[in-house]
Amino acid sequence: MTTHADGPVALSMADTGARFSLRIGVTPDDLAAAETAFGAPIFATIGARGREAGRESLCLGPDEWVLTAPEADRAPIATAFAGIGAAHPHSLVDISDREIAIDLEGEAVTALLAQGIAIDLDAFPSGHGTRTVYDGITVVLRRDAAHAFRLEAWRSFVPHVWHRLTEGNKELALGI
Amino acid sequence: MVPTMRQEATMLLIHCPYCDKTLPEVEFAYAGEAHIVRPADPAAMSDEAWRDFLFIRTNARGPHFERWRHVHGCARFFNAVRDTVSDRFLATYKAGAPKPDLATLLAETERAR
Ligand SMILES: [Zn+2]
Numbered sequence: 001m002t003t004h005a006d007g008p009v010a011l012s013m014a015d016t017g018a019r020f021s022l023r024i025g026v027t028p029d030d031l032a033a034a035e036t037a038f039g040a041p042i043f044a045t046i047g048a049r050g051r052e053a054g055r056e057s058l059c060l061g062p063d064e065w066v067l068t069a070p071e072a073d074r075a076p077i078a079t080a081f082a083g084i085g086a087a088h089p090h091s092l093v094d095i096s097d098r099e100i101a102i103d104l105e106g107e108a109v110t111a112l113l114a115q116g117i118a119i120d121l122d123a124f125p126s127g128h129g130t131r132t133v134y135d136g137i138t139v140v141l142r143r144d145a146a147h148a149f150r151l152e153a154w155r156s157f158v159p160h161v162w163h164r165l166t167e168g169n170k171e172l173a174l175g176i
Numbered sequence: 177m178v179p180t181m182r183q184e185a186t187m188l189l190i191h192c193p194y195c196d197k198t199l200p201e202v203e204f205a206y207a208g209e210a211h212i213v214r215p216a217d218p219a220a221m222s223d224e225a226w227r228d229f230l231f232i233r234t235n236a237r238g239p240h241f242e243r244w245r246h247v248h249g250c251a252r253f254f255n256a257v258r259d260t261v262s263d264r265f266l267a268t269y270k271a272g273a274p275k276p277d278l279a280t281l282l283a284e285t286e287r288a289r
Contacts, residue, residue, distance in 0.1 A: 046195045046250055061250035062194050118187065118200035133202055133248035 002162070007169030009106035013162075014150065016101045018074035020067040022057075022081075024090035033088045037080040038067055047128045049142070058129040058142065066095075066140065099140070099152040102162065108172050109147050115168045117141070135164055188263060190244065193270045194252045207243035209233045210255040211275050236260055239278055244268070257281060 004011040024030050026044055035042045041050025042057045042065060050057045055069040055077075069077055074096065081092045104112065110121040116135035124130070129142035137160065140152040153161045188201040215221055215229055234240065240260050245253045257266040257276065266281050 061252060064251065118202050131249055131251075138248050 004162075004166045004169065006166065007112075007171075007173040008108040009104055009112045009169050009172070011162075011165055011169065012103050014101040014103045016068065016099075017071035017096070018067075018069045018077065018094070019096045019099065020077065021093045021095050022065040022067055022090065023063055024065075024088065026063055030088045030090070033084045034081075034090065037084050038077060039080075047130050049127060049129050058140070060129075060131050060140070098154060100155055100158045101150055101152045102158075102165065103148070103150050104165070105148045107147050109149055112165065112168050112172060113141075113149060113151070115171075116164060134161060137161060188265070190256070190265060191268050192246045192249060192252070193254050193268050194250045195246065199246075199249065203246060203248040205245045205247045207245050207253060210241040210243045239266060239282070241275060243271075 002013040022034065022038075022042075024034050031042055031044060035050075038055060038057065040052035040055040040057055043050050043059050044062075046059050046061060048059050055067070055073065058066050058068075060066055067077070074094070078092065078094070081090065084090075106112075113134075114121055117132055117139075119130070119132050124141075124143055126143050126145055129140060131138060131140050133139065134141075134151065134153070137153055137157045139161070142150045142152075144150065151161070151165075189198045190201055190204050191198045192204075212229070212233075215226075218226060221229075238259055238261060239257055242256055242258060243253055244256050245251070253271050254268055255271060255273070255275075256268040257278070258264070259266065264285075266285050267276055269276065
């Protein structure tokens, strides 16, 4: 695990388990079946997250969710969704290795993220998530507490994102 | 000192009708003129009519119906009415929704001012 603490924000590459991209219709029937298969709430509101027993859904678009779960749940989730495929057509793609997650924690975390993110982070509620753009790179951002965020970027972009974050953190430490 | 983009640029805010949020322009991509219907039977068309469908666009000075995509967000295409002179967005609406009446829209925008 890579960590960095040369500034006010603690940065670390997070250990993540299974991650799936789910595309399914938004009829109440389809969503209810997906919730049963996944074992955690799946909300139709963009930005909303549903959590239960270590599993979490995040609504990214009108028919798109990212599902995360402990590594041991990967195969059972895939099997459960395969079981509802005939009645509720959907696509479930294993993207566990596509992205790397960076955890950011500290009082200055919004100042650090605002160096590369244009959305109003003060108005971004705890417990929500969104896809947005960090310094030109598509990322998925989750806010877990007032001063704790998780940023996920595609693997090949992470060296750039990590470099920008750690340099920005040093700038904050120096007050520039 | 030569001003950089970062110092000089102002940012538009665009309302995504799917996210129902007003978000920074950098999350969006422009995607050409809206309400252009693909001909049902291209083989039956003259070369000129097919050329017009492919390449000839309004090039409006003023309110323009255009497509945008919330590419770094919900990823959806939607439509917008934007004034090409002032860059002001008069409205955004979901793809497939009927084309709003421009006169009504302009009157509403005027009243909201
Ligand atoms: Zn959107």
